[in-house]
């Protein structure tokens with residue numbers, strides 16, 4: 001298992017949120033003012049660090 005470099009991890013997790021309805025990944029620095037592009041939901045949660053990306 002390779003460790004993810006901090007720069008990459010930042011890019012993956014910083015300002016990235018997940019729609020709680022449809023699980024779409026949304027990049028924003030204003031989560032409270034952002035709607036999901038797919039379903040229009042405002043219910044976003046931060047990406048959990050350590051969550052592995054499935055390829």
Ligand SMILES: [Zn+2]
Nearest residue numbers: 019022036039
């Ligand atoms: Zn959504």
